[in-house]
Amino acid sequence: MADQYGRPGDGARRGRTPAIRWDEPPEGPVLVLLDQTRLPAEEAELVCADAASLVEAILTLAVRGAPLLGLAGAYGVALAAARGADVDEAADALAAARPTAVNLARGVRLAQAAYRAALSGGTTATGGTGGPGAPGGSPVGAGDRAGAARAALAAARALHARDADASAAMARHGLALLDELLPGGRHRVLTHCNTGALVSGGEGTAFAVALAAHREGRLRRLWVDETRPLWQGARLTAYEAARHGMPYTLLTDSAAGSLFAAGEVDAVLIGADRIAADGSVANKVGSYPLAVLARYHHVPFVVVAPVTTIDLDTPSGASIEVEQRSGHEVTEVRMPHTAAGAGGGVPVAPLGTQAYNPAFDVTPPELVTAVVTEMGAVSPVTAPAIAGLCARSRQVTIS
Template identity: 35%
Template sequence: MSKLKTITMEWTGDSLILVDQRYLPLEETYVTCKNYKEVAVAIKDMIVRGAPAIGASAAFGYVLGVKEFINTENFDEKMKEVKDTLANTRPTAVNLFWALDRMEKKLNEIKNEENLIELIEKEALDIAYEDIEANKAMGRFGGELLNDGDTVLTHCNAGALATVDYGTALGVIRGARELGKDIKVYADETRPYLQGARLTVWELYKDGFDVTLISDNMAGWVMKQGKINAVVVGADRIAANGDVANKIGTYSVALLAKEHGIPFYVAAPLSTIDLNTPTGNEIPIEERSHKEVRYCHKSKMVPEEIKVYNPAFDVTPNELVTAIITEKGVVRPPYSENLKKLFEK
């Protein structure tokens, strides 16, 4: 019997089973990772995606590394290799590094314990279950910000599939409904990987929400028509000053929201807030394969000689962010002061 099973992942004790998000919603297939290298590939190839889900997956990958090398003479050296391999998969989402640092710290604390494997496995499970509870808390806090009858625009996928379960931005929408509010949603396609079209719409439709899919370049016109009351997105890293790194296209949505007087909310757990990164200028932005832009559903759209630029994320300046929703409450400007206070509670 599994110790964790959600829409995104299942931990059996010996392997991590992930829904392959590259093929949703047309095909529901699963990838079984039996060692840390397979988890690293799953993260890098976006079989699993979304900052909190990446962090939890890396934690379970770390456990698989411990199990593989526990009886080797060079255990410490091997575990450094495990951590580095997992850390080098995707550079922007800070939850990845947060989870790995937490797992390494725990391992150092319990290194001489007889039940080391049981304790390190518990730490990974704690990370996963804490993520679910954090998302539900964000849903309660964020749900209060939305009004009955509101229509929300969201970008990318910050739902159950981007987390261990429930979701950050979609968790806010779910939280509002649990408060008895009727919420409609517009979802951007989120090119070039189409997380909004493939994942967000699928999640919300399955949950019975009134959801409408639009292409990214329709967002401004939909706002101009008065159809959007609020924007809610997730985040892959939030700098100490409140600058927000999120899926490419988020910055454009934030500018449009500002122009049309629409509140722009970011929902993210504390593990996404990086107080060691002063501003968004210091956040590393992952650039992904040209093939994601050059091809669409395996069909080539432009010849190989055409140059392609494919940053996976952009940074939204803090002055465009109305509020940041966390599991400890809603944070408003000045973010440099108020984000720091969250960690002092």
């Protein structure tokens, strides 16, 4: 299990605890996470000294959100390598921890590829796709496990930097799209789950767009879905909005329809855990109903995610594996840090009640107004448009 990490990190001393950071105390390298299950009550850090503790942190949602899971996966491989553990075994465990979030497996495999390339005498993979010969690498002798561990860490750090850059670009593109869709500014935006700095190496995905609008004086109201059953909106998005001084209002998920009917929503902004080749979007459960409401009420429904969240190997929404979580999250009211197992919360249903608890749902592309990535926005959302985004991303990476 991950333990609380007592001393504050650099981010804490600056007034903001980073969602993820690498540290090297005397007892050996560790990955330090802001424990999101304890927000907003306290900013507590968890230290993960091995891949097993990181897997546990992922499963309990101490670390979550597609881009951040990619970083956690990459750093987890680097941690296993630095600690002398079985890197391939650690990589497989990490990649399988949350199957819907494609970024997790991609981050894992990127760092694993860098490790293997360095171990076999190739070059470190600090850029590009993480394969041998990537720009910025340095030769590492065959069998040099310490050098291979450094290569894995360099790949994780490079991914971290790219994710921060992507976040800033998505904010710019997303705000430009909002201004195009909604001339006149003063946007009233509805969001679901949490898509801010807690899920990113930067300021987030969908939340970063709303934050950019706020900084430009063009955000009238951020409507925050509480996002049951684990309240990522109430606990995390409201927490981030409050820290930035944004005008926000929290609502129950079931109240969204009345907001649309009253004409109080100008646009919906959500993130994504996986975007299929046809443009289908898997995101936190409750996203699909918002897309249906938005279509009926002629409100733009915009998905904001980095290109790394697009999975061309997943042909359609029907091919996306949707994670099923414990029914106790539905039948009991509990704080998320007690989410593992039964008996940690207050029962709200009769003993033995079966619960349906998918972590995600899938929105078909015809309900998505636009997909915004660091490479720009596409609308309408079609398979050729999604493929074009990925092609442009590869060209930029290679150049």
